[in-house]
Amino acid sequence: MILEKIQRENDIQKLNKEELAILASEIREFLIEKISHTGGHLASNLGVVELTMAMHLCFHLPEDKMIWDVGHQSYTHKILTGRREGFDDLRKYGGMSGFPKRNESKCDAFNTGHSSTSISAGLGYVKAREIRKENYRVISVIGDGALTGGMAFEALNNAAHLGKNFIIVLNDNRMSISENVGGMSRYLDGIRTADVYNRLKRNLEKALRKIPGGGEQIVSHLRKTKSSIKQLFVPGMFFEDMGLTYLGPVDGHNLKELVRAFKEAKRVKGAVLLHVVTKKGKGYLPAEREPSRFHGTGPFDIRTGSPLEKKEKDTYTDVFGKIMCDMGKKEPSLVAITAAMEDGTGLGEFHRRFPDRFFDVGIAEGHAVTFAAGLAAGGLKPVFAVYSSFLQRGYDQIIHDVALQNLPVVFAVDRAGLVGSDGETHQGIFDLSYLSMIPNMTVLSPKNKWELADMLRFAIAYQDGPVAVRYPRGAAYDGYKEFRSPVLYGKSEAVFEEEDIAILSVGHMFETAAKVRKKLKEAGLNASLINARFVKPMDEEMLVTLAKDHRLFVTIEENVKTGGFGERVMDFAERMELPVRVLAVTLPDDYIEHGSVSVLRKEVMLDDESVYKQILTVYAGMQHTEEKR
Numbered sequence: 261m262i263l264e265k266i267q268r269e270n271d272i273q274k275l276n277k278e279e280l281a282i283l284a285s286e287i288r289e290f291l292i293e294k295i296s297h298t299g300g301h302l303a304s305n306l307g308v309v310e311l312t313m314a315m316h317l318c319f320h321l322p323e324d325k326m327i328w329d330v331g332h333q334s335y336t337h338k339i340l341t342g343r344r345e346g347f348d349d350l351r352k353y354g355g356m357s358g359f360p361k362r363n364e365s366k367c368d369a370f371n372t373g374h375s376s377t378s379i380s381a382g383l384g385y386v387k388a389r390e391i392r393k394e395n396y397r398v399i400s401v402i403g404d405g406a407l408t409g410g411m412a413f414e415a416l417n418n419a420a421h422l423g424k425n426f427i428i429v430l431n432d433n434r435m436s437i438s439e440n441v442g443g444m445s446r447y448l449d450g451i452r453t454a455d456v457y458n459r460l461k462r463n464l465e466k467a468l469r470k471i472p473g474g475g476e477q478i479v480s481h482l483r484k485t486k487s488s489i490k491q492l493f494v495p496g497m498f499f500e501d502m503g504l505t506y507l508g509p510v511d512g513h514n515l516k517e518l519v520r521a522f523k524e525a526k527r528v529k530g531a532v533l534l535h536v537v538t539k540k541g542k543g544y545l546p547a548e549r550e551p552s553r554f555h556g557t558g559p560f561d562i563r564t565g566s567p568l569e570k571k572e573k574d575t576y577t578d579v580f581g582k583i584m585c586d587m588g589k590k591e592p593s594l595v596a597i598t599a600a601m602e603d604g605t606g607l608g609e610f611h612r613r614f615p616d617r618f619f620d621v622g623i624a625e626g627h628a629v630t631f632a633a634g635l636a637a638g639g640l641k642p643v644f645a646v647y648s649s650f651l652q653r654g655y656d657q658i659i660h661d662v663a664l665q666n667l668p669v670v671f672a673v674d675r676a677g678l679v680g681s682d683g684e685t686h687q688g689i690f691d692l693s694y695l696s697m698i699p700n701m702t703v704l705s706p707k708n709k710w711e712l713a714d715m716l717r718f719a720i721a722y723q724d725g726p727v728a729v730r731y732p733r734g735a736a737y738d739g740y741k742e743f744r745s746p747v748l749y750g751k752s753e754a755v756f757e758e759e760d761i762a763i764l765s766v767g768h769m770f771e772t773a774a775k776v777r778k779k780l781k782e783a784g785l786n787a788s789l790i791n792a793r794f795v796k797p798m799d800e801e802m803l804v805t806l807a808k809d810h811r812l813f814v815t816i817e818e819n820v821k822t823g824g825f826g827e828r829v830m831d832f833a834e835r836m837e838l839p840v841r842v843l844a845v846t847l848p849d850d851y852i853e854h855g856s857v858s859v860l861r862k863e864v865m866l867d868d869e870s871v872y873k874q875i876l877t878v879y880a881g882m883q884h885t886e887e888k889r
């Protein structure tokens with residue numbers, strides 16, 4: 261196997277032409293085989309095998325810096341830098357990350373996970389190189405989807421202005437997770453589809469270059485000019501007019517062409533954008549046919565491409581999607597927004613049924629928030645469905661454009677809490693803190709699937725300001741269906757009322773809280789069980805009432821401690837001098853790596869057994885203190 265000759269970075273440069281051709285197909289086979297067991301981002305990785313090989317042939321690691329936007333397509337890069345063995349434990353706890361990590365390899369120049377950062381980070385390297393008088397190449401690889409993100413445009417603007425040597429590779433496969441959208445996508449389409457015309461232009465450029473005694477100069481002069489003659493041979497005018505050199509489009513599955521293009525890119529002075537056209541899912545028919553499904557996949561049957569894990573229950577996302585369709589029928593002003601996550605947020609059916617009221621704005625969360633604010637100001641009822649960690653991108657917009665004006669925007673915050681195998685960049689563990697501290701914001705979280713439906717209906721009907729409803733990834737809890745009292749503003753739900761210990765759970769941690777209560781009962785301890793429902797405003801009246809016959813409050817939430825529900829309950833109890841001890845069971849104030857959610861919960865002591873033990877310890881301590889008195 262040629263693959264075995266790759267033990268470490270730059271080993272690929274020792275292979276001959278025939279071996280390189282074999283290597284590409286071996287990498288594809290390897291990726292399909294491994295990801296069929298572990299799951300992972302298959303389609304994007306299959307699309308960049310030759311591109312990554314060409315980069316590793318033309319640059320030298322770790323001296324040169326390769327920055328992978330999002331980083332979900334970095335698997336071949338990992339293979340070519342000696343991490344083949346890591347694929348058995350890909351995205352498992354303690355195993356190899358699915359994204360580039362500086363602490364995993366010296367060949368990973370920059371950590372990624374969220375989109376559209378690679379050009380900014382690359383440009384930072386470029387300036388650092390200059391100031392420190394170092395000498396290496398910087399290559400940022402950005403997808404056409406990631407290029408829809410505002411940061412990418414800001415960085416291109418800056419790169420053109422700084423004019424330093426910098427290679428930006430645009431990996432254009434016409435796909436974000438779903439089909440790519442927007443004006444830039446249409447523009448790239450135009451460049452690609454004018455292929456014959458482009459070839460003509462390139463031939464013209466070649467011919468011009470060959471003019472003895474000044475051909476090169478003519479070309480370089482024409483490239484710099486604003487004249488319309490330039491259009492005759494330069495595709496990618498948008499980039500050229502900004503001040504970047506545009507090269508391409510290049511067939512991203514032709515290694516020879518790619519290597520030639522990189523050689524040319526290396527010669528260019530200033531920032532160069534190399535436009536590479538690839539096919540998402542290349543080499544595996546099911547992924548070529550359904551690139552969205554194979555963007556991020558669980559384990560699957562290689563022969564058929566069918567998933568191995570059967571979905572038995574509705575996810576919270578499914579419930580959200582159904583309620584949106586139901587409400588869409590009844591409420592003509594309801595509109596839905598996604599930032600390139602139509603499938604992931606469950607808006608697919610709403611899109612099909614109400615195409616005029618569905619907006620995919622591209623990977624542009626900040627814009628999505630302000631766009632929603634404008635829609636609300638214009639009299640509509642916008643729902644922005646977004647993953648918790650991606651909403652971080654729109655934070656100023658939430659405060660400045662939505663909350664300050666108290667506009668009735670609904671934030672459907674999916675993937676809240678631990679998400680699992682995507683790891684630290686994607687865990688939705690800060691939203692309770694960052695949303696609860698915003699004046700005018702209301703924050704709710706449901707205990708089960710029925711409550712999510714009720715809360716969404718409540719949020720859509722609410723007109724007095726922004727509301728966030730946060731719910732986790734995966735199967736929706738369907739226990740405690742009989743507890744379905746109406747959602748009332750700022751009111752929690754007392755599920756079991758006893759004395760002594762009061763467990764106050766936030767959202768999906770209710771399931772854990774109910775198990776913990778059962779364990780306490782078996783140990784002879786009484787515990788009330790309160791479903792907080794509203795994280796903001798907190799049901800202070802309930803806290804005061806509970807303090808009359810409970811000595812210990814236990815809050816449980818899947819969020820960091822600082823700024824979370826528990827900390828706010830503690831603060832309230834202290835301010836009001838309630839005669840209670842508060843145990844806040846939270847995630848640590850830290851980043852949490854990849855792994856399955858159940859393993860991670862054990863690690864951070866948020867599983868039922870660990871929570872039970874923490875309560876016993878605190879309770880025993882309280883007993884001991886009281887006995888000593």
Ligand SMILES: Cc1ncc(C[n+]2csc(CCOP(=O)(O)OP(=O)(O)O)c2C)c(N)n1
Binds near residue numbers: 330435436599600
């Ligand atoms: C800020 C942010 N929003 C959304 C995502 C989710 N996401 C990951 S990859 C992706 C599509 C990227 O498309 P592209 O850059 O073209 O890469 P491809 O998968 O086509 O190779 C999206 C929307 C993200 N990682 N970061």
Ligand SMILES: CC(=O)[C@@H](O)[C@H](O)COP(=O)(O)O
Binds near residue numbers: 301330332373556604
């Ligand atoms: C790379 C990325 O950001 C997305 O592909 C993400 O992995 C999707 O996560 P879900 O599987 O939770 O939809």
Ligand SMILES: [Mg+2]
Binds near residue numbers: 431433434435436
């Ligand atoms: Mg793409």
